[in-house]
Amino acid sequence: MIDTDAYKKITETLKPLQTLLVAVSKLKPVSDIQEMYALGQRDFGENYIQELAEKQALLPADIRWHAIGHLQTNKVKYIASFVQLIQSVDSEKLLKEIDKQAAKNNRKINCLLQVHIAEEETKFGFNEAELAELNFSAYPNVVFCGLMGMATFTDDKEKVKKEFLYLKNIFDKMKEKFSKDMPILSMGMSDDYLLAAACGSNMVRIGSLLFGKR
Numbered sequence: 001m002i003d004t005d006a007y008k009k010i011t012e013t014l015k016p017l018q019t020l021l022v023a024v025s026k027l028k029p030v031s032d033i034q035e036m037y038a039l040g041q042r043d044f045g046e047n048y049i050q051e052l053a054e055k056q057a058l059l060p061a062d063i064r065w066h067a068i069g070h071l072q073t074n075k076v077k078y079i080a081s082f083v084q085l086i087q088s089v090d091s092e093k094l095l096k097e098i099d100k101q102a103a104k105n106n107r108k109i110n111c112l113l114q115v116h117i118a119e120e121e122t123k124f125g126f127n128e129a130e131l132a133e134l135n136f137s138a139y140p141n142v143v144f145c146g147l148m149g150m151a152t153f154t155d156d157k158e159k160v161k162k163e164f165l166y167l168k169n170i171f172d173k174m175k176e177k178f179s180k181d182m183p184i185l186s187m188g189m190s191d192d193y194l195l196a197a198a199c200g201s202n203m204v205r206i207g208s209l210l211f212g213k214r
């Protein structure tokens with residue numbers, strides 16, 4: 001069961017902020033996605049590749065699928081033909097494989113570079129120095145669309161805000177440096193999406209507020 005009221009409230013809140021909602025449907029049934037699709041939602045995010053591929057095969061072709069979880073290189077091939085945006089690119093090894101699979105499928109694949117902004121070591125992502133050294137031209141079949149980050153899991157809003165502003169700062173610097181079109185800054189989840197939007201996010205990934213607890 002999806003929370004229709006929450007969906008309407010969130011989309012109305014995000015519209016004037018020009019922030020795109022990615023509905024995170026991981027571990028939720030296909031019927032939930034169909035319900036939200038009927039409300040007009042087209043961008044859905046999934047963490048687990050097998051689940052993503054299975055759902056994609058069952059659901060309307062105009063859904064834009066976002067891969068948002070840590071992605072193993074050997075799984076890229078299962079989503080390379082259709083994925084809209086891989087938000088969780090966290091290594092050059094993965095970039096290399098995405099580039100290869102994109103070429104195989106005669107397409108370019110949109111990617112966000114995940115940046116490690118949280119305190120937890122368990123979270124993935126590049127740090128600022130690694131980003132600065134990235135050789136973008138080595139991956140001609142990858143379209144670099146921007147950055148993604150996850151804040152520390154904490155009630156301390158000031159800390160979360162600091163992390164979001166840090167990522168926004170890196171985003172702005174990179175846009176300037178590469179003077180190319182990198183439009184997307186994906187940050188914010190159920191607990192912190194308003195704060196993220198206030199800190200400059202233009203894409204939020206919301207799961208439990210829409211679909212209930214997992």
Ligand SMILES: *Cc1c(COP(=O)(O)O)cnc(C)c1O
Nearest residue numbers: 024047068189190205206207208
């Ligand atoms: C699960 C997940 C989300 C959604 O989390 P909620 O707290 O349920 O909104 C967002 N981003 C990533 C990367 C996730 O893994």
